[in-house]
Amino acid sequence: MADITRDVLIIGAGAAGTTAANELRKAGLSVVVLEARDRVGGRLWTDVVDGAMLELGGQWVSPDQSALIETIDELGLDTFSRYREGDSVYVGPDGTLHRFTGEMFPVSEATEKVIAEITERLDAMVAEVDPDRPYAHAKAAEWDTITWDAWLRQQTDDDEAIRNLAFATGSAMLTKPTHAFSLLQSLLMAASAGSYSHLVDADFILDKRVVGGLQQVPQLLAERLGEDVLLNQPVRSLQWGPSTSSGTDGITATTDSLTVSARYAILAHAPILYDRISFVPSLPRRQHQMHQHISMGFVIKVHAVYDGPFWREQGLSGTAFSPYELVHEAYDNTNHGDERGTLVGFVSDQNADDVFELSAEERKERILESLSHYYGPEAKNPVVYYESDWGTEEWTRGAYAASFDMGGLHRYGKDLRTPVGPLHFACSDIAGAGYQHVDGAIRMGRLAAAQILDARRAAGEVVGAGASVDNG
Ligand code: FDA
Numbered sequence: 001m002a003d004i005t006r007d008v009l010i011i012g013a014g015a016a017g018t019t020a021a022n023e024l025r026k027a028g029l030s031v032v033v034l035e036a037r038d039r040v041g042g043r044l045w046t047d048v049v050d051g052a053m054l055e056l057g058g059q060w061v062s063p064d065q066s067a068l069i070e071t072i073d074e075l076g077l078d079t080f081s082r083y084r085e086g087d088s089v090y091v092g093p094d095g096t097l098h099r100f101t102g103e104m105f106p107v108s109e110a111t112e113k114v115i116a117e118i119t120e121r122l123d124a125m126v127a128e129v130d131p132d133r134p135y136a137h138a139k140a141a142e143w144d145t146i147t148w149d150a151w152l153r154q155q156t157d158d159d160e161a162i163r164n165l166a167f168a169t170g171s172a173m174l175t176k177p178t179h180a181f182s183l184l185q186s187l188l189m190a191a192s193a194g195s196y197s198h199l200v201d202a203d204f205i206l207d208k209r210v211v212g213g214l215q216q217v218p219q220l221l222a223e224r225l226g227e228d229v230l231l232n233q234p235v236r237s238l239q240w241g242p243s244t245s246s247g248t249d250g251i252t253a254t255t256d257s258l259t260v261s262a263r264y265a266i267l268a269h270a271p272i273l274y275d276r277i278s279f280v281p282s283l284p285r286r287q288h289q290m291h292q293h294i295s296m297g298f299v300i301k302v303h304a305v306y307d308g309p310f311w312r313e314q315g316l317s318g319t320a321f322s323p324y325e326l327v328h329e330a331y332d333n334t335n336h337g338d339e340r341g342t343l344v345g346f347v348s349d350q351n352a353d354d355v356f357e358l359s360a361e362e363r364k365e366r367i368l369e370s371l372s373h374y375y376g377p378e379a380k381n382p383v384v385y386y387e388s389d390w391g392t393e394e395w396t397r398g399a400y401a402a403s404f405d406m407g408g409l410h411r412y413g414k415d416l417r418t419p420v421g422p423l424h425f426a427c428s429d430i431a432g433a434g435y436q437h438v439d440g441a442i443r444m445g446r447l448a449a450a451q452i453l454d455a456r457r458a459a460g461e462v463v464g465a466g467a468s469v470d471n472g
Helices: 014-027 066-074 109-128 140-142 150-155 158-174 182-190 198-202 218-227 270-278 283-292 349-356 360-375 408-415 440-459
Strands: 001-010 032-034 046-048 053-055 078-082 087-091 097-100 208-210 237-240 249-255 258-267 278-281 295-296 300-304 318-320 329-332 339-348 385-390 401-403 422-426
Touching: 001 014, 001 249, 014 032, 014 218, 014 440, 032 218, 032 270, 053 339, 053 385, 066 218, 066 278, 078 097, 097 109, 097 385, 109 150, 109 158, 109 198, 140 182, 140 218, 140 408, 150 182, 150 300, 158 182, 158 198, 158 278, 158 329, 158 339, 158 349, 182 401, 249 300, 258 440, 270 283, 270 295, 283 408, 300 349, 300 360, 339 349, 339 360, 349 360, 360 385, 401 408, 422 440
Parallel strands: 001 032, 001 258, 087 318, 237 278, 258 422
Antiparallel strands: 046 053, 078 208, 087 097, 237 249, 249 258, 295 401, 300 339, 300 385, 318 329, 329 339
Protein backbone atom coordinates (compact mmCIF):
# COMPACT_ATOMS: atom_id res chain seq x y z
CA MET A 1 0.00 0.00 0.00
CA ALA A 2 1.41 3.40 -1.02
CA ASP A 3 0.96 6.26 1.48
CA ILE A 4 0.00 9.79 0.50
CA THR A 5 -0.36 12.83 2.75
CA ARG A 6 -2.19 15.99 1.74
CA ASP A 7 -4.06 18.86 3.40
CA VAL A 8 -7.34 17.83 1.76
CA LEU A 9 -8.56 14.58 0.25
CA ILE A 10 -11.36 14.84 -2.29
CA ILE A 11 -13.44 11.78 -3.16
CA GLY A 12 -14.84 11.98 -6.69
CA ALA A 13 -13.50 13.68 -9.84
CA GLY A 14 -16.81 15.02 -11.12
CA ALA A 15 -17.54 18.72 -11.58
CA ALA A 16 -17.92 19.23 -7.80
CA GLY A 17 -14.70 17.46 -6.80
CA THR A 18 -12.48 18.98 -9.48
CA THR A 19 -13.84 22.46 -8.68
CA ALA A 20 -13.22 22.07 -4.94
CA ALA A 21 -9.70 20.77 -5.53
CA ASN A 22 -8.80 23.75 -7.74
CA GLU A 23 -10.24 26.24 -5.24
CA LEU A 24 -8.19 24.72 -2.41
CA ARG A 25 -5.05 24.61 -4.53
CA LYS A 26 -5.49 28.31 -5.33
CA ALA A 27 -5.62 28.96 -1.58
CA GLY A 28 -2.29 27.21 -1.16
CA LEU A 29 -3.42 23.83 0.16
CA SER A 30 -2.22 20.47 -1.10
CA VAL A 31 -4.93 18.16 -2.43
CA VAL A 32 -5.47 14.73 -3.88
CA VAL A 33 -8.58 13.60 -5.75
CA LEU A 34 -9.42 9.91 -5.59
CA GLU A 35 -11.76 8.74 -8.34
CA ALA A 36 -13.38 5.30 -8.44
CA ARG A 37 -13.76 5.20 -12.21
CA ASP A 38 -11.09 4.97 -14.90
CA ARG A 39 -12.05 8.45 -16.11
CA VAL A 40 -12.70 11.97 -14.83
CA GLY A 41 -16.15 13.56 -15.08
CA GLY A 42 -18.68 11.38 -13.25
CA ARG A 43 -22.06 12.16 -14.78
CA LEU A 44 -20.38 14.22 -17.50
CA TRP A 45 -19.21 11.84 -20.19
CA THR A 46 -18.63 12.82 -23.81
CA ASP A 47 -17.86 9.68 -25.78
CA VAL A 48 -17.69 8.42 -29.36
CA VAL A 49 -20.14 5.59 -30.06
CA ASP A 50 -20.02 3.92 -33.49
CA GLY A 51 -18.32 7.01 -34.87
CA ALA A 52 -20.76 9.53 -33.38
CA MET A 53 -19.81 11.94 -30.61
CA LEU A 54 -22.48 11.69 -27.94
CA GLU A 55 -23.09 13.45 -24.65
CA LEU A 56 -23.90 10.37 -22.56
CA GLY A 57 -24.52 12.45 -19.45
CA GLY A 58 -25.12 16.14 -18.75
CA GLN A 59 -24.85 18.59 -21.64
CA TRP A 60 -27.12 21.64 -21.50
CA VAL A 61 -26.28 25.04 -20.05
CA SER A 62 -29.00 27.56 -19.18
CA PRO A 63 -28.60 31.34 -18.66
CA ASP A 64 -29.25 31.17 -14.89
CA GLN A 65 -26.31 28.78 -14.39
CA SER A 66 -23.82 31.52 -13.66
CA ALA A 67 -21.27 29.34 -11.82
CA LEU A 68 -21.08 26.94 -14.76
CA ILE A 69 -20.96 29.76 -17.31
CA GLU A 70 -18.10 31.43 -15.38
CA THR A 71 -16.20 28.13 -15.37
CA ILE A 72 -16.81 27.50 -19.07
CA ASP A 73 -15.53 31.00 -19.85
CA GLU A 74 -12.56 30.70 -17.56
CA LEU A 75 -11.58 27.40 -19.20
CA GLY A 76 -11.82 29.03 -22.63
CA LEU A 77 -14.55 26.71 -23.92
CA ASP A 78 -17.05 27.75 -26.60
CA THR A 79 -20.79 27.20 -26.54
CA PHE A 80 -23.43 26.90 -29.25
CA SER A 81 -27.22 27.19 -29.17
CA ARG A 82 -29.58 24.27 -29.46
CA TYR A 83 -31.27 24.24 -32.88
CA ARG A 84 -34.77 25.66 -32.38
CA GLU A 85 -35.97 27.08 -35.67
CA GLY A 86 -39.37 25.92 -36.85
CA ASP A 87 -42.32 24.24 -35.18
CA SER A 88 -42.30 22.12 -32.06
CA VAL A 89 -44.58 19.08 -31.90
CA TYR A 90 -46.97 17.72 -29.27
CA VAL A 91 -48.85 14.44 -29.23
CA GLY A 92 -52.22 14.75 -27.49
CA PRO A 93 -54.26 12.20 -25.51
CA ASP A 94 -55.82 10.69 -28.66
CA GLY A 95 -52.42 10.26 -30.32
CA THR A 96 -52.90 13.20 -32.70
CA LEU A 97 -49.75 15.12 -33.65
CA HIS A 98 -49.95 18.92 -33.32
CA ARG A 99 -47.39 21.48 -34.46
CA PHE A 100 -46.94 24.57 -32.34
CA THR A 101 -44.67 27.48 -31.54
CA GLY A 102 -43.99 29.17 -28.21
CA GLU A 103 -44.14 27.69 -24.75
CA MET A 104 -47.80 26.69 -24.41
CA PHE A 105 -48.73 23.22 -25.60
CA PRO A 106 -51.48 23.14 -28.28
CA VAL A 107 -54.23 22.04 -25.93
CA SER A 108 -57.88 23.15 -25.81
CA GLU A 109 -58.61 26.72 -24.75
CA ALA A 110 -60.04 25.51 -21.45
CA THR A 111 -56.97 23.37 -20.67
CA GLU A 112 -54.66 26.21 -21.69
CA LYS A 113 -56.42 28.49 -19.22
CA VAL A 114 -56.04 25.95 -16.41
CA ILE A 115 -52.33 25.46 -17.19
CA ALA A 116 -51.75 29.22 -17.25
CA GLU A 117 -53.55 29.75 -13.92
CA ILE A 118 -51.73 26.97 -12.10
CA THR A 119 -48.39 28.06 -13.58
CA GLU A 120 -49.01 31.53 -12.17
CA ARG A 121 -49.83 30.01 -8.76
CA LEU A 122 -46.68 27.90 -8.89
CA ASP A 123 -44.48 30.83 -9.91
CA ALA A 124 -45.78 32.78 -6.90
CA MET A 125 -45.07 29.87 -4.54
CA VAL A 126 -41.63 29.26 -6.07
CA ALA A 127 -40.77 32.95 -5.62
CA GLU A 128 -41.20 32.44 -1.86
CA VAL A 129 -38.91 29.41 -1.73
CA ASP A 130 -35.20 30.04 -1.14
CA PRO A 131 -33.56 27.20 -3.09
CA ASP A 132 -30.78 27.13 -0.50
CA ARG A 133 -33.26 26.86 2.39
CA PRO A 134 -36.51 25.31 1.12
CA TYR A 135 -37.01 23.69 4.53
CA ALA A 136 -37.17 27.18 6.12
CA HIS A 137 -40.42 28.18 4.37
CA ALA A 138 -43.34 28.61 6.79
CA LYS A 139 -45.31 25.99 4.86
CA ALA A 140 -42.39 23.60 4.34
CA ALA A 141 -43.95 20.79 6.39
CA GLU A 142 -47.36 21.18 4.73
CA TRP A 143 -45.84 21.27 1.23
CA ASP A 144 -43.48 18.39 1.94
CA THR A 145 -46.20 16.00 3.09
CA ILE A 146 -48.42 16.22 0.03
CA THR A 147 -47.30 14.55 -3.18
CA TRP A 148 -46.77 16.63 -6.32
CA ASP A 149 -49.48 14.54 -7.98
CA ALA A 150 -52.01 15.00 -5.16
CA TRP A 151 -51.44 18.77 -5.01
CA LEU A 152 -51.99 19.13 -8.76
CA ARG A 153 -55.17 17.05 -8.51
CA GLN A 154 -56.41 19.41 -5.78
CA GLN A 155 -56.04 22.34 -8.21
CA THR A 156 -57.99 20.91 -11.16
CA ASP A 157 -59.64 17.79 -12.53
CA ASP A 158 -58.40 18.53 -16.07
CA ASP A 159 -56.22 15.46 -16.65
CA GLU A 160 -54.35 16.87 -19.65
CA ALA A 161 -53.46 20.02 -17.68
CA ILE A 162 -52.27 17.90 -14.73
CA ARG A 163 -50.08 15.70 -16.94
CA ASN A 164 -48.49 18.67 -18.68
CA LEU A 165 -47.85 20.55 -15.45
CA ALA A 166 -46.60 17.43 -13.66
CA PHE A 167 -43.98 16.41 -16.11
CA ALA A 168 -41.83 19.56 -15.87
CA THR A 169 -40.53 18.54 -12.44
CA GLY A 170 -41.53 14.85 -12.70
CA SER A 171 -40.41 12.92 -15.80
CA ALA A 172 -38.32 15.81 -17.07
CA MET A 173 -36.35 16.73 -13.93
CA LEU A 174 -36.58 14.62 -10.79
CA THR A 175 -37.29 11.60 -13.04
CA LYS A 176 -39.45 9.95 -10.40
CA PRO A 177 -43.18 9.18 -10.56
CA THR A 178 -45.15 12.22 -9.43
CA HIS A 179 -46.59 10.28 -6.46
CA ALA A 180 -43.05 9.63 -5.18
CA PHE A 181 -41.99 13.16 -4.24
CA SER A 182 -43.51 16.15 -2.52
CA LEU A 183 -44.82 19.51 -3.65
CA LEU A 184 -41.92 21.10 -1.72
CA GLN A 185 -39.36 19.01 -3.61
CA SER A 186 -41.02 20.13 -6.84
CA LEU A 187 -40.90 23.79 -5.76
CA LEU A 188 -37.20 23.41 -4.90
CA MET A 189 -36.54 22.01 -8.37
CA ALA A 190 -38.25 25.04 -9.91
CA ALA A 191 -36.68 27.54 -7.47
CA SER A 192 -33.24 26.19 -8.32
CA ALA A 193 -33.81 27.33 -11.90
CA GLY A 194 -35.36 30.68 -10.90
CA SER A 195 -39.06 29.89 -11.49
CA TYR A 196 -41.49 27.20 -12.60
CA SER A 197 -41.88 29.06 -15.90
CA HIS A 198 -38.13 28.68 -16.53
CA LEU A 199 -38.38 24.93 -16.14
CA VAL A 200 -41.13 24.60 -18.74
CA ASP A 201 -39.35 26.91 -21.17
CA ALA A 202 -37.12 24.58 -23.22
CA ASP A 203 -35.47 27.59 -24.89
CA PHE A 204 -34.31 28.72 -21.46
CA ILE A 205 -33.47 25.49 -19.66
CA LEU A 206 -31.96 23.71 -22.68
CA ASP A 207 -30.29 26.74 -24.13
CA LYS A 208 -26.66 25.97 -25.02
CA ARG A 209 -24.10 23.20 -25.27
CA VAL A 210 -20.32 23.21 -25.12
CA VAL A 211 -18.49 22.68 -28.41
CA GLY A 212 -16.65 19.37 -28.03
CA GLY A 213 -18.66 18.33 -24.99
CA LEU A 214 -19.38 19.33 -21.40
CA GLN A 215 -17.07 16.66 -19.96
CA GLN A 216 -14.22 19.02 -20.89
CA VAL A 217 -15.13 21.09 -17.82
CA PRO A 218 -14.04 18.48 -15.25
CA GLN A 219 -11.33 17.20 -17.61
CA LEU A 220 -9.67 20.60 -17.92
CA LEU A 221 -10.04 21.23 -14.19
CA ALA A 222 -8.43 17.84 -13.53
CA GLU A 223 -5.60 18.61 -15.96
CA ARG A 224 -4.65 21.56 -13.77
CA LEU A 225 -4.30 19.19 -10.85
CA GLY A 226 -1.94 16.93 -12.79
CA GLU A 227 -0.82 13.90 -10.83
CA ASP A 228 -3.01 14.82 -7.90
CA VAL A 229 -5.98 13.13 -9.58
CA LEU A 230 -5.80 9.35 -9.16
CA LEU A 231 -8.15 7.14 -11.17
CA ASN A 232 -9.36 3.60 -10.36
CA GLN A 233 -9.25 4.43 -6.65
CA PRO A 234 -12.64 3.76 -5.06
CA VAL A 235 -12.45 4.86 -1.44
CA ARG A 236 -13.46 1.90 0.69
CA SER A 237 -12.99 3.24 4.21
CA LEU A 238 -12.56 6.55 5.99
CA GLN A 239 -11.17 6.79 9.47
CA TRP A 240 -11.87 10.26 10.78
CA GLY A 241 -11.49 12.28 13.96
CA PRO A 242 -8.84 12.03 16.68
CA SER A 243 -8.55 8.26 16.29
CA THR A 244 -6.87 8.29 12.84
CA SER A 245 -3.80 6.13 12.44
CA SER A 246 -1.58 9.21 12.34
CA GLY A 247 -2.82 10.01 15.87
CA THR A 248 -3.96 13.51 14.85
CA ASP A 249 -7.31 15.08 14.03
CA GLY A 250 -8.12 14.32 10.44
CA ILE A 251 -8.70 11.54 7.99
CA THR A 252 -7.17 8.31 6.85
CA ALA A 253 -8.75 6.93 3.69
CA THR A 254 -8.04 3.59 2.13
CA THR A 255 -8.55 2.38 -1.40
CA ASP A 256 -7.48 -1.04 -2.71
CA SER A 257 -3.90 0.18 -3.18
CA LEU A 258 -3.50 3.47 -1.27
CA THR A 259 -3.65 4.98 2.17
CA VAL A 260 -4.25 8.72 2.17
CA SER A 261 -3.88 10.90 5.24
CA ALA A 262 -5.36 14.38 5.21
CA ARG A 263 -6.63 17.02 7.58
CA TYR A 264 -9.99 17.34 5.79
CA ALA A 265 -12.00 15.35 3.24
CA ILE A 266 -14.67 16.32 0.76
CA LEU A 267 -17.13 13.63 -0.30
CA ALA A 268 -17.81 14.95 -3.80
CA HIS A 269 -20.27 12.38 -5.08
CA ALA A 270 -23.95 11.53 -4.97
CA PRO A 271 -25.24 11.16 -1.39
CA ILE A 272 -26.66 7.73 -2.20
CA LEU A 273 -23.04 6.51 -2.41
CA TYR A 274 -21.94 7.61 1.08
CA ASP A 275 -22.80 4.18 2.42
CA ARG A 276 -20.38 2.52 -0.01
CA ILE A 277 -17.70 3.82 2.35
CA SER A 278 -17.05 2.29 5.74
CA PHE A 279 -16.72 5.15 8.25
CA VAL A 280 -14.70 4.69 11.45
CA PRO A 281 -16.15 5.89 13.74
CA SER A 282 -19.54 5.57 12.06
CA LEU A 283 -21.30 8.73 10.92
CA PRO A 284 -23.68 10.38 13.43
CA ARG A 285 -27.25 9.11 13.77
CA ARG A 286 -28.63 12.12 11.88
CA GLN A 287 -26.57 11.30 8.74
CA HIS A 288 -27.42 7.59 8.94
CA GLN A 289 -31.09 8.43 9.00
CA MET A 290 -31.01 11.27 6.46
CA HIS A 291 -29.13 9.30 3.83
CA GLN A 292 -31.83 6.63 3.81
CA HIS A 293 -34.38 9.18 2.65
CA ILE A 294 -32.49 10.21 -0.48
CA SER A 295 -32.68 8.25 -3.74
CA MET A 296 -31.76 8.62 -7.39
CA GLY A 297 -34.30 9.27 -10.12
CA PHE A 298 -34.09 7.22 -13.28
CA VAL A 299 -34.19 8.20 -16.93
CA ILE A 300 -32.83 6.66 -20.13
CA LYS A 301 -31.18 9.20 -22.41
CA VAL A 302 -31.67 7.95 -25.97
CA HIS A 303 -29.39 9.07 -28.82
CA ALA A 304 -30.42 8.54 -32.46
CA VAL A 305 -28.07 9.78 -35.19
CA TYR A 306 -29.22 10.12 -38.83
CA ASP A 307 -27.45 10.92 -42.09
CA GLY A 308 -28.96 14.40 -41.85
CA PRO A 309 -31.38 16.37 -39.65
CA PHE A 310 -34.37 15.33 -41.80
CA TRP A 311 -36.93 16.95 -39.46
CA ARG A 312 -35.56 20.41 -40.28
CA GLU A 313 -36.67 19.91 -43.91
CA GLN A 314 -40.21 19.49 -42.58
CA GLY A 315 -39.92 22.85 -40.82
CA LEU A 316 -39.54 21.17 -37.42
CA SER A 317 -37.24 22.41 -34.68
CA GLY A 318 -36.87 18.89 -33.31
CA THR A 319 -38.45 19.93 -30.00
CA ALA A 320 -41.14 17.42 -29.08
CA PHE A 321 -43.25 16.76 -25.97
CA SER A 322 -46.00 14.46 -24.90
CA PRO A 323 -46.99 13.19 -21.47
CA TYR A 324 -48.72 10.34 -23.35
CA GLU A 325 -45.64 9.11 -25.20
CA LEU A 326 -42.96 6.65 -24.06
CA VAL A 327 -40.37 9.25 -25.06
CA HIS A 328 -41.92 12.16 -23.16
CA GLU A 329 -39.55 14.81 -24.63
CA ALA A 330 -37.04 14.92 -27.48
CA TYR A 331 -34.80 17.55 -29.09
CA ASP A 332 -32.46 18.25 -31.97
CA ASN A 333 -29.10 17.37 -30.48
CA THR A 334 -26.93 17.74 -33.57
CA ASN A 335 -23.30 18.41 -32.70
CA HIS A 336 -21.71 21.73 -33.57
CA GLY A 337 -20.59 21.70 -37.21
CA ASP A 338 -21.85 18.13 -37.78
CA GLU A 339 -23.52 17.24 -41.09
CA ARG A 340 -25.34 14.38 -39.48
CA GLY A 341 -28.47 15.02 -37.48
CA THR A 342 -28.90 13.78 -33.92
CA LEU A 343 -32.06 13.48 -31.88
CA VAL A 344 -32.00 13.01 -28.14
CA GLY A 345 -35.04 11.64 -26.32
CA PHE A 346 -35.83 10.71 -22.73
CA VAL A 347 -37.72 7.76 -21.22
CA SER A 348 -38.34 8.36 -17.57
CA ASP A 349 -39.16 6.66 -14.24
CA GLN A 350 -41.73 3.82 -14.56
CA ASN A 351 -41.63 3.92 -18.37
CA ALA A 352 -37.88 3.29 -18.11
CA ASP A 353 -38.47 0.38 -15.71
CA ASP A 354 -41.01 -1.09 -18.13
CA VAL A 355 -38.81 -0.95 -21.23
CA PHE A 356 -35.95 -2.59 -19.34
CA GLU A 357 -38.25 -5.60 -18.98
CA LEU A 358 -37.96 -6.00 -22.77
CA SER A 359 -35.11 -7.36 -24.87
CA ALA A 360 -32.66 -4.75 -26.21
CA GLU A 361 -34.17 -5.14 -29.70
CA GLU A 362 -37.76 -4.75 -28.50
CA ARG A 363 -36.81 -1.76 -26.38
CA LYS A 364 -35.10 -0.04 -29.30
CA GLU A 365 -38.13 -0.73 -31.49
CA ARG A 366 -40.56 0.71 -28.91
CA ILE A 367 -38.41 3.81 -28.38
CA LEU A 368 -37.92 4.49 -32.09
CA GLU A 369 -41.64 3.92 -32.67
CA SER A 370 -42.32 6.66 -30.11
CA LEU A 371 -39.83 9.02 -31.81
CA SER A 372 -41.58 8.32 -35.14
CA HIS A 373 -44.83 9.65 -33.65
CA TYR A 374 -43.11 13.02 -33.44
CA TYR A 375 -40.91 13.06 -36.55
CA GLY A 376 -42.43 10.51 -38.95
CA PRO A 377 -41.22 7.06 -40.12
CA GLU A 378 -37.68 8.24 -40.96
CA ALA A 379 -37.00 8.41 -37.25
CA LYS A 380 -37.14 4.62 -37.11
CA ASN A 381 -33.87 4.20 -39.03
CA PRO A 382 -30.97 5.91 -37.30
CA VAL A 383 -27.42 5.09 -38.36
CA VAL A 384 -26.30 5.16 -34.73
CA TYR A 385 -28.54 4.32 -31.78
CA TYR A 386 -27.49 4.36 -28.13
CA GLU A 387 -29.19 4.33 -24.75
CA SER A 388 -27.37 5.97 -21.81
CA ASP A 389 -28.31 3.78 -18.87
CA TRP A 390 -26.86 5.31 -15.72
CA GLY A 391 -28.82 2.86 -13.57
CA THR A 392 -26.19 0.20 -14.27
CA GLU A 393 -23.26 2.49 -13.40
CA GLU A 394 -21.98 1.35 -10.02
CA TRP A 395 -20.68 4.81 -9.10
CA THR A 396 -23.88 6.69 -10.03
CA ARG A 397 -26.87 4.28 -9.91
CA GLY A 398 -29.49 6.43 -11.61
CA ALA A 399 -30.09 9.70 -13.46
CA TYR A 400 -30.14 12.56 -13.39
CA ALA A 401 -29.62 13.01 -9.69
CA ALA A 402 -30.84 12.33 -6.15
CA SER A 403 -33.77 13.81 -4.27
CA PHE A 404 -35.60 13.28 -0.99
CA ASP A 405 -38.54 10.94 -0.62
CA MET A 406 -41.85 12.21 0.78
CA GLY A 407 -41.33 14.40 3.84
CA GLY A 408 -37.54 14.12 3.76
CA LEU A 409 -36.72 17.62 2.57
CA HIS A 410 -38.25 19.60 5.45
CA ARG A 411 -37.12 16.96 7.95
CA TYR A 412 -33.46 16.67 6.94
CA GLY A 413 -32.77 19.40 4.35
CA LYS A 414 -30.92 21.74 6.73
CA ASP A 415 -28.28 19.08 7.49
CA LEU A 416 -27.46 18.08 3.90
CA ARG A 417 -24.36 20.26 3.63
CA THR A 418 -23.37 20.51 7.27
CA PRO A 419 -19.82 19.22 7.73
CA VAL A 420 -19.27 16.35 10.14
CA GLY A 421 -15.94 17.02 11.88
CA PRO A 422 -13.34 17.08 9.08
CA LEU A 423 -15.81 15.61 6.53
CA HIS A 424 -17.36 18.00 4.03
CA PHE A 425 -19.92 17.32 1.31
CA ALA A 426 -20.19 18.62 -2.27
CA CYS A 427 -22.40 17.43 -5.10
CA SER A 428 -25.05 18.78 -7.47
CA ASP A 429 -27.57 16.69 -5.55
CA ILE A 430 -27.22 18.77 -2.39
CA ALA A 431 -27.22 22.15 -4.16
CA GLY A 432 -29.85 24.92 -3.94
CA ALA A 433 -29.34 27.10 -7.02
CA GLY A 434 -28.33 24.73 -9.82
CA TYR A 435 -29.78 21.74 -7.96
CA GLN A 436 -29.26 18.48 -9.89
CA HIS A 437 -27.19 20.34 -12.49
CA VAL A 438 -23.52 20.91 -13.20
CA ASP A 439 -23.96 24.49 -12.03
CA GLY A 440 -24.99 23.19 -8.60
CA ALA A 441 -22.03 20.80 -8.54
CA ILE A 442 -19.65 23.71 -9.13
CA ARG A 443 -21.39 25.82 -6.47
CA MET A 444 -21.13 22.98 -3.96
CA GLY A 445 -17.47 22.40 -4.83
CA ARG A 446 -16.77 26.06 -4.15
CA LEU A 447 -18.80 25.98 -0.92
CA ALA A 448 -17.01 22.92 0.50
CA ALA A 449 -13.64 24.51 -0.30
CA ALA A 450 -14.71 27.75 1.40
CA GLN A 451 -15.96 25.81 4.45
CA ILE A 452 -12.56 24.15 4.81
CA LEU A 453 -10.71 27.47 4.49
CA ASP A 454 -13.00 28.90 7.16
CA ALA A 455 -12.44 25.91 9.44
CA ARG A 456 -8.67 26.32 9.10
CA ARG A 457 -8.98 30.01 9.84
CA ALA A 458 -11.08 29.26 12.92
CA ALA A 459 -8.48 26.72 14.02
CA GLY A 460 -5.80 29.43 13.76
CA GLU A 461 -4.07 27.82 10.80
CA VAL A 462 -2.59 30.11 8.14
CA VAL A 463 -4.52 30.09 4.88
CA GLY A 464 -4.79 32.21 1.77
CA ALA A 465 -7.77 34.31 0.82
CA GLY A 466 -11.22 32.74 0.91
CA ALA A 467 -14.70 34.06 1.39
CA SER A 468 -16.55 33.50 4.63
CA VAL A 469 -19.04 30.69 4.45
CA ASP A 470 -22.80 30.67 4.71
CA ASN A 471 -23.82 27.02 4.75
CA GLY A 472 -27.16 28.17 3.38
P1 FDA B 1 -20.76 13.18 -10.20
O1 FDA B 1 -21.66 12.03 -9.93
O2 FDA B 1 -20.65 13.66 -11.58
O3 FDA B 1 -19.28 12.85 -9.71
C1 FDA B 1 -19.00 12.08 -8.57
C2 FDA B 1 -17.76 11.26 -8.81
O4 FDA B 1 -17.44 10.55 -7.61
C3 FDA B 1 -17.94 10.20 -9.89
O5 FDA B 1 -16.93 10.32 -10.85
C4 FDA B 1 -17.84 8.87 -9.13
O6 FDA B 1 -17.26 7.85 -9.90
C5 FDA B 1 -16.98 9.25 -7.94
N1 FDA B 1 -17.15 8.40 -6.75
C6 FDA B 1 -18.30 7.99 -6.17
N2 FDA B 1 -18.05 7.26 -5.08
C7 FDA B 1 -16.69 7.19 -4.96
C8 FDA B 1 -15.81 6.54 -4.04
N3 FDA B 1 -16.25 5.84 -2.99
N4 FDA B 1 -14.47 6.68 -4.23
C9 FDA B 1 -13.98 7.40 -5.27
N5 FDA B 1 -14.78 8.02 -6.18
C10 FDA B 1 -16.13 7.91 -6.02
N6 FDA B 1 -26.81 18.63 -15.75
C11 FDA B 1 -26.82 19.78 -16.46
O7 FDA B 1 -26.40 20.81 -15.94
N7 FDA B 1 -27.29 19.81 -17.76
C12 FDA B 1 -27.76 18.68 -18.37
O8 FDA B 1 -28.14 18.70 -19.56
C13 FDA B 1 -27.78 17.47 -17.64
N8 FDA B 1 -28.23 16.32 -18.20
C14 FDA B 1 -27.95 15.12 -17.61
C15 FDA B 1 -28.18 13.92 -18.30
C16 FDA B 1 -27.83 12.71 -17.74
C17 FDA B 1 -28.09 11.43 -18.50
C18 FDA B 1 -27.24 12.67 -16.45
C19 FDA B 1 -26.83 11.36 -15.81
C20 FDA B 1 -27.04 13.85 -15.74
C21 FDA B 1 -27.39 15.08 -16.32
N9 FDA B 1 -27.16 16.28 -15.65
C22 FDA B 1 -27.25 17.47 -16.33
C23 FDA B 1 -26.73 16.30 -14.24
C24 FDA B 1 -25.23 16.53 -14.10
O9 FDA B 1 -24.53 15.69 -14.99
C25 FDA B 1 -24.83 16.25 -12.66
O10 FDA B 1 -25.65 17.02 -11.81
C26 FDA B 1 -23.37 16.62 -12.37
O11 FDA B 1 -22.52 16.19 -13.39
C27 FDA B 1 -22.96 16.00 -11.04
O12 FDA B 1 -21.62 16.36 -10.73
P2 FDA B 1 -21.02 15.93 -9.31
O13 FDA B 1 -19.59 16.24 -9.36
O14 FDA B 1 -21.85 16.51 -8.24
O15 FDA B 1 -21.25 14.33 -9.21
